[in-house]
Amino acid sequence: xxxxxxxxxxxxxxxxxxxxxxxxxxxxxxxxxxxxxxxxxxxxxxxxxxxxxxxxxxxxxxxxxxxxxxxxxxxxxxxxxxxxxxxxxxxxxxxxxxxxxxxxxxxxxxxxxxxxxxxxxxxxxxxxxxxxxxxxxxxxxxxxxxxxxxxxxxxxxxxxxxxxxxxxxxxxxxxxxxxxxxxxxxxxxxxxxxxxxxxxxxxxxxxxx
Amino acid sequence: xxxxxxxxxxxxxxxxxxxxxxxxxxxxxxxxxxxxxxxxxxxxxxxxxxxxxxxxxxxxxxxxxxxxxxxxxxxxxxxxxxxxxxxxxxxxxxxxxxxxxxxxxxxxxxxxxxxxxxxxxxxxxxxxxxxxxxxxxxxxxxxxxxxxxxxxxxxxxxxxxxxxxxxxxxxxxxxxxxxxxxxxxxxxxxxxxxxxxxxxxxxxxxxxx
DNA sequence: CATCTAATTAGAGTATCATCTAATCAGATT
DNA sequence: AATCTGATTAGATGATACTCTAATTAGATG
Numbered sequence: 362x363x364x365x366x367x368x369x370x371x372x373x374x375x376x377x378x379x380x381x382x383x384x385x386x387x388x389x390x391x392x393x394x395x396x397x398x399x400x401x402x403x404x405x406x407x408x409x410x411x412x413x414x415x416x417x418x419x420x421x422x423x424x425x426x427x428x429x430x431x432x433x434x435x436x437x438x439x440x441x442x443x444x445x446x447x448x449x450x451x452x453x454x455x456x457x458x459x460x461x462x463x464x465x466x467x468x469x470x471x472x473x474x475x476x477x478x479x480x481x482x483x484x485x486x487x488x489x490x491x492x493x494x495x496x497x498x499x500x501x502x503x504x505x506x507x508x509x510x511x512x513x514x515x516x517x518x519x520x521x522x523x524x525x526x527x528x529x530x531x532x533x534x535x536x537x538x539x540x541x542x543x544x545x546x547x548x549x550x551x552x553x554x555x556x557x558x559x560x561x562x563x564x565x566x567x568x569x570x
Numbered sequence: 571x572x573x574x575x576x577x578x579x580x581x582x583x584x585x586x587x588x589x590x591x592x593x594x595x596x597x598x599x600x601x602x603x604x605x606x607x608x609x610x611x612x613x614x615x616x617x618x619x620x621x622x623x624x625x626x627x628x629x630x631x632x633x634x635x636x637x638x639x640x641x642x643x644x645x646x647x648x649x650x651x652x653x654x655x656x657x658x659x660x661x662x663x664x665x666x667x668x669x670x671x672x673x674x675x676x677x678x679x680x681x682x683x684x685x686x687x688x689x690x691x692x693x694x695x696x697x698x699x700x701x702x703x704x705x706x707x708x709x710x711x712x713x714x715x716x717x718x719x720x721x722x723x724x725x726x727x728x729x730x731x732x733x734x735x736x737x738x739x740x741x742x743x744x745x746x747x748x749x750x751x752x753x754x755x756x757x758x759x760x761x762x763x764x765x766x767x768x769x770x771x772x773x774x775x776x777x778x779x
Numbered sequence: 780c781a782t783c784t785a786a787t788t789a790g791a792g793t794a795t796c797a798t799c800t801a802a803t804c805a806g807a808t809t
Numbered sequence: 810a811a812t813c814t815g816a817t818t819a820g821a822t823g824a825t826a827c828t829c830t831a832a833t834t835a836g837a838t839g
Contacts, residue, residue, distance in 0.1 A: 364586055372584035374654055376797080377577050383654065384669055387661035393816065399666070406798055408817055427806055427815050438658065442651050445583055445592065449647065452596035457608070460593055585827080602786065615828055617787055622826095636785045636836055 362451065364461040366418075367444045373417035378402065379410050386420065386433040393429060417441075421562050423549065434562055474567055478504050492531040495538065503545065503566040506538075510547045510557070519555040524548075571660065573670040575627075576653045582626035587611065588619050595629065595642040602638060626650075630771050632758065643771055683776055687713050701741040704750075712754065712775040715747075719756045719766070728764040733757075 373379060381400055385391060393407045400407075411431060414420045418437045423430050452460055481504045485493055492509070496502040509531055513519070519527070521539075528535035539555075542548040545564040548555050582588060590609060594600060602616045609616075620640060623629045627646045631638050661669055690713045694702055701718070705711040718740055722728070728736070730748075737744035751757040754773040757764050 364589060368584055368586050368589060371580050371589075375577055375581035375584040377573055378797080380573060380577060380580075380654070380657065381666050381670075384657050384661035384666045387658040388663070394814095402797095403799065404816065405800085405818080409797070424806090426808095427813090429816070433658070435658070439655055442653075442655055444651075445589070446648055446651055448589065448593050449596040449642070449644070452593035454597070457590050457593045461590075581826095587827080603784095611827095612829065613786065614788080614830085618827070633836090635838095636783090638786070 362448065362461055367441075367448070370417045370419070370441045370444060373413050373419060376410070376413075378406075379414060382407075382410060382414065382431075383419065383433060383438075386431060390423070390430040390432045392431070396431070418561060421559055436564075437562070440568070478508075478566070481505065482508050486531075490530065495532070495534070495541075500566050500569045502541070503564055503569070506541060506545060506547060507563070507566060509538075510542065513548075513557050515557050517556070521553050521555065524555045571657065571670055576650075576657070579626045579628070579650045579653060582622050582628060585619070585622075587615075588623060591616075591619060591623065591640075592628065592642060592647075595640060599632070599639040599641045601640070605640070627770060630768055645773075646771070649777070687717075687775070690714065691717050695740075699739065704741070704743070704746065709775050709778045711750070712773055712778070715750060715754060715756060716772070716775065718747075719751065722757075722766050724766050726765070730762050730764065733764050 374383075378400060382396060385396065385399060393404055393411070397404050397407045411420065411422070414431075415422070418441065419434055420431050421434050423432065448460070481496070481501050485496055485501070485505050486508070487493060492505065496505055509528070513527065524539055524542075525535045528538045532538060542555075543550055546558050546562050547564075549558050550556075583592075587609060591605060594605065594608060602613055602620070606613045606616045620629065620631070623640075624631070627650065628643055629640050630643050631640050633639075657669070690705070690710050694705055694710070694714050695717070696702060701714065705714055718737070722736065733748055733751075734744045737747050741747060751764075752759055755767050755771050756773075758767050759765075
């Protein structure tokens with residue numbers, strides 16, 4: 362349980378201007394100058410606030426020419442909103458000192474997770490790199506997708522053609538998998554061009570169960 | 571939708587010391603000096619933080635001789651935790667300016683609520699003040715209880731005897747109703763003594779539906 | 780009433796924060 | 810290369826916030 366992360370989140374929402382920004386972004390992405398206009402503040406002020414919102418993990422951004430569009434990271438906001446409720450739950454029968462300690466339990470859990478992933482990869486990917494079948498269990502599916510997506514370059518723009526070919530290295534049904542890549546936020550599509558999303562916004566296997 | 575209230579809530583949770591306080595209180599109420607000891611800060615610091623937590627509606631307090639015990643207001647924390655999620659929902663298809671305006675809709679809704687309450691009271695309370703029956707619908711039940719409880723004095727300590735008699739003015743089944751008073755946080759019991767809770771912590775009919 | 784206990788207020792110090800103006804940077808376009 | 814556009818950085822200012830010590834208050838008790 363990360364106290365810093367939690368406090369950063371609540372601090373980020375503890376300012377009226379930033380709450381307004383989120384309310385605006387709930388209607389769809391928008392760029393800095395438009396936000397500045399709508400809120401009646403200067404662009405540097407927006408830069409300042411967006412840095413805080415980004416650190417808190419409630420928005421992410423995407424560049425289009427000179428313009429940076431900010432996106433509300435919906436799922437992350439919802440998850441982090443439960444933060445204090447989780448603390449209250451877990452605090453019962455736990456001393457506060459150990460509640461916020463990076464204890465061995467967490468390290469252990471991470472090791473377990475890594476092992477579980479390797480296990481899943483081994484059972485779904487053949488030695489020559491083919492995907493035997495798309496896992497139906499969501500957690501396993503995400504593990505496999507995460508593995509596949511690691512071969513794509515961050516920041517590079519791919520044509521649909523290229524994505525199809527890339528996926529076909531693993532499996533014939535590139536259409537389904539390409540759609541899953543979008544649905545689970547591994548990739549982003551605009552006008553037929555695909556690009557890897559920043560890792561923070563992926564659906565993550567570790568968040569499940 | 572109250573922007574100030576929402577910001578106050580998130581500000582209150584945007585400090586590590588206060589989050590620790592909530593984690594401690596999750597194990598049960600505690601008084602100022604104990605908190606100060608556990609956290610390694612001085613009593614005035616606790617006073618400072620508790621004022622913020624109280625303003626945010628996440629704790630309430632109860633005095634016992636010279637000692638003030640702070641209680642976590644569990645239900646309120648959970649409800650307010652959804653604050654930003656609600657904003658994001660409602661912000662869709664609503665301009666930000668009107669989203670946070672105290673618009674006529676709210677005033678109207680309050681009027682409606684008042685009317686609904688009178689209606690319920692009239693149908694469950696006879697002209698000579700007797701409760702015909704305990705409403706089974708939760709919302710109506712709360713309306714009736716709120717009405718009944720208005721006849722009790724704030725701050726006064728009642729013996730169980732007295733509460734029973736008071737309730738019997740309305741209905742024979744004082745035991746059930748007395749239990750409901752506790753369950754819905756209208757009253758507080760300690761060692762057979764009953765006392766009205768501050769209104770902020772009651773279960774409220776307006777929060778339903 | 781004198782005393783004890785726990786909490787609060789007052790006031791100060793230091794840190795953080797929100798916002799601005801002016802200057803700079805990073806891409807894109809001509 | 811020169812220019813344009815939108816974002817960021819630097820630095821200043823005034824407001825808040827966190828924490829402390831010292832003094833005071835409010836109840837309870839002998």
